[in-house]
Amino acid sequence: MEGENEVKLHGMWASPFSKRVELALRLKGIPYEYIEEDLGNKSQLLLQYNPVHKKIPVLVHNGKPITESYIILEYIDETWKTSPKLFPEDxxxxxxxxxxxxxxxxxxxxxxxxxxxxxxxxxxxxxxxxxxxxxxxxxxxxxxxxxxxxxxxxxxxxxxxxxxxxxxxxxxxxxxxxxxxxxxxxxxxxxxxxxxxxxxxxxxxxxxxxxxxxxxxxxxxxxxxxxxxx
The missing domain is CATH 1.20.1050.10 (Glutathione S-transferase Yfyf (Class Pi); Chain A, domain 2)
Known part of the structure; x- marks a missing residue:
């Protein structure tokens, strides 16, 4: 089905929080589309996906946004259970x-x-x-x-x-x-x-x-x- 497991990442080139998510996606071998945000002129999509903090990174999985880099890392590890695991099993x-x-x-x-x-x-x-x-x-x-x-x-x-x-x-x-x-x-x-x-x-x-x-x-x-x- 078109769009199934579609992953997009709204980030910024110098942000360590954005880089965390990119690194996790690449470690897991998850294909994704990267969208560079101008933090001085944030996109309407970013404001729509993260109306509370209006910050990057935002991971959009099948149209559903997940915000806050640490929460995104947990989500990635729980959703894509392939190796390597980011968190210990124990x-x-x-x-x-x-x-x-x-x-x-x-x-x-x-x-x-x-x-x-x-x-x-x-x-x-x-x-x-x-x-x-x-x-x-x-x-x-x-x-x-x-x-x-x-x-x-x-x-x-x-x-x-x-x-x-x-x-x-x-x-x-x-x-x-x-x-x-x-x-x-x-x-x-x-x-x-x-x-x-x-x-x-x-x-x-x-x-x-x-x-x-x-x-x-x-x-x-x-x-x-x-x-x-x-």
């Missing part, structure tokens, strides 16, 4: 992965945001908090990346934590250039650094990373805009 292991996924989304991203939107003492405090949380995450990932090996948390395949980490921290060099702050320090966080290095070498991750110079230009614009608001 309920306890799945709960632990969800815990660390929440840590990445709420703790790490929040700290990073405060660092780039603050100055002076406020920025120094935000940096201390970010480094502390990265240290906590480094310790927590020893269970998933034993021995500090440059591997993935889902064996030979990428899992949920790999997707979140790779799309969030993969372009760290561009962020460091713009902020002037070294976040992914190999001496301070050897496990996280080796993990990111391995993720950045994954063929799908290489395909999906935004162009470096274009990303730097965008981050400089965002950084300037946010700082002018404080």
């Amino acid at each position: 309920p306890y292991k799945r709960a632990k992965v969800r815990f660390w996924a929440s840590f990445i989304q709420q703790q790490l991203l929040e700290s990073m945001s405060r660092v780039v939107t603050s100055d002076g003492e406020a920025q120094e405090k935000a940096m201390e908090e970010m480094f502390e949380r990265l240290g906590v995450f480094e310790q927590g990932m020893k269970e998933y990346l034993p021995g500090g090996s440059a591997s993935f948390t889902n064996g030979e395949n990428l899992g949920l934590l790999d997707i979140l980490m790779g799309t969030t921290f993969g372009p760290y060099k561009a962020h460091e250039q713009v902020s002037g702050i070294k976040t992914m320090d190999p001496d301070r966080y050897p496990l996280l650094f080796s993990w990111i290095t391995a993720l950045n070498e994954h063929p799908l991750m290489k395909e999906l990373h935004p162009p470096y110079d274009k990303l730097v230009e965008l981050l400089q614009f965002i950084n300037h805009t946010k700082r002018s608001q404080y």
